Amino acid sequence: MCGIIGYIGNRDAVPLLLKGLKRLEYRGYDSAGIAVLTDGQIHSIKKSGKVSQLEVLVDDTPMKGSIGIAHTRWATHGEPNDINAHPHLDHTGKIAIIHNGIIENHETIRKVLEERDIPFTSDTDSEALVQLVSAIYFDNDKLSFEGAFRTALKDVVGAYGVVAVCADEPGNILAARMGSPLVVGIGEGEYFLASDASPIVEYTRNVIYLDEGEIVKLTPDNHSISRIDSSEIVSRGSVEIEMSIEQIEKGEFDHFMLKEIHEQKHTITDTMRGRLNLEDGTTHLGGISDFKPSILSANQVYITACGTSWHAALIGKQLIENYAQIPVDVEYASEFRYRNAIINPDTVLIAVSQSGETADTLAAIRKAKNLGALTLGICNVVGSSIARETDAGIYTHAGPEIGVASTKAFTAQVAVMTMLALSLGRRKGFDAGLGRDLTKALHHIDNDIQTILDDDQSIRKVAQDTY
CATH class of the missing domain: 3.60.20.10 (Aminohydrolase, N-terminal nucleophile (Ntn) domain)
Known part of the structure; x- marks a missing residue:
């Protein structure tokens, strides 16, 4: 195939x-x-x-x-x-x-x-x-x-x-x-x-x-x-x-992975555009705004994913537990879909996928929905299966990722996880001053990314010396 x-x-x-x-x-x-x-x-x-x-x-x-x-x-x-x-x-x-x-x-x-x-x-x-x-x-x-x-x-x-x-x-x-x-x-x-x-x-x-x-x-x-x-x-x-010819061509780069590494300044900006409230120290995630009370009151929150998205989910667990004090279990979708997990109408399942078409993650969503859980999606592709089949969700807006090794899609997922954790945390009393500090840091993170990428020769040397 x-x-x-x-x-x-x-x-x-x-x-x-x-x-x-x-x-x-x-x-x-x-x-x-x-x-x-x-x-x-x-x-x-x-x-x-x-x-x-x-x-x-x-x-x-x-x-x-x-x-x-x-x-x-x-x-x-x-x-x-x-x-x-x-x-x-x-x-x-x-x-x-x-x-x-x-x-x-x-x-x-x-x-x-x-x-x-x-x-x-x-x-x-x-x-x-x-x-x-x-x-x-x-x-x-x-x-x-x-x-x-x-x-x-x-x-x-x-x-x-x-x-x-x-x-x-x-x-x-x-x-x-x-x-x-x-x-x-x-x-x-x-x-x-x-x-x-x-x-x-x-x-x-x-x-x-x-x-x-x-x-x-x-x-x-x-x-x-x-x-x-x-x-x-x-x-x-x-x-x-949301795709253009320019996005799926290498342009001046030797390969897609290198191009997508260098696109991260712009993709992070696109991911967070219109979602940061610097004055109130919170975030606006319109796709799930009506479901925040359900997340906050859930007796069980799962994040499920495969591959690189699973690593983003692990970071999301740390962020949500840290900022919102909500316990989270991260499950590999190919395991979760087959095991007898505790799922009921008070369960929330957050599914993460770049493509929105990951077969095991879709199966996990369907299992959770059949048992009455609230399902939320974090994905990159508008109109994809996960976007359609979940109850609500958040798009990462990272643009098409052609390289096999995930780069910009992963950092966009982590950015969404950070915004989600902060939004839930502010609802649960996370300090407004700390919230403003965090949103300000997120607002400037694109420049921090560019500073690192501008030093690519040093990064290349470290890679050559190491490998």
Whole structure:
């Protein structure tokens, strides 16, 4: 699994898809591929290695069409090679899919289909899905491609963000989400699909994030969203993403991590803009203002997260306990979702995630909500799943983070934790004078950050001497 990009509209899809794959390279991958619908046929090229190597093959084998899908793969089932790369085509060559996630019952599906003499060519779990869709589609003359796609997904156990096209129904693209994020980009007479917004922001900022268990059908002029399990139509407006091309390009820096380190002065300013009350020594966090009494009166407060966000959560615990005198437990989301934690209507769960799509953190939120807890989110991406599924929350406004090692997103999360702790503390009688000192320090911290970054040569020398 790794990166997904799809397109339907009136442009030549090939250069758009290849550029999209390059925007997705930051996610890491071992192979890449592309498939385009042309004259009632699917033309596909796949290559292990870099997107640039795929691009050479595409240039040598001209392909053109206004509907297409492309994928960067990081191997989970089957070794990284040309055959196991995505897209995967069914045995007739008429259906193609790209897939992020894991099909847990792929061996069972494969066995059933192989007993019907349906040939498999790869070692992947993803091929089981496309062959299943194909078998259902061609076994039922009255079933549409969408109907076959939906039926197949009901038989699948596992996680997926999947996009599919069919040569017999070339006017649409289908996609579905269960455990792996997908975003729909809305253009003028065109639509985009991607695993995150970075490959589509060049063309549109109006997007719809699919929720768990949803299918979307795209034509050049329209979209429809429905539930996988019930076919119930879902009505949801688009959101405007806070991202620009400049934010997802390296500019003058050698790599994204270095760029994002140097952006921290500005991202911290954006995180705290309009939220510091220097006169009263407190902070204004409008997204959760109505829920502060519930936090203050809770009998149990959890902060849950994964990865770097978990480290921000640990700092948040120290801050909240110090300033607000509220006991806090920090839980790694992948553990919390499975253990028998004490959760009831007097519990507050604060979930922290840069992307707002972290699967284990989302599962922890859903568990807590099902047991009646108040759920709050701290995330970076407007309209993301965590932002939608929590009762309220705080955006960090750090901008897109492309580098794998978190930098500006982490410091923005710590800044939010500090403001949250101070806001709760002032409600519980934390000294106003100390509050003013702290808000003043926060107000000037961007300059302190810049002072440190201006001394990057000394920092570089320490790193070289140490490592």
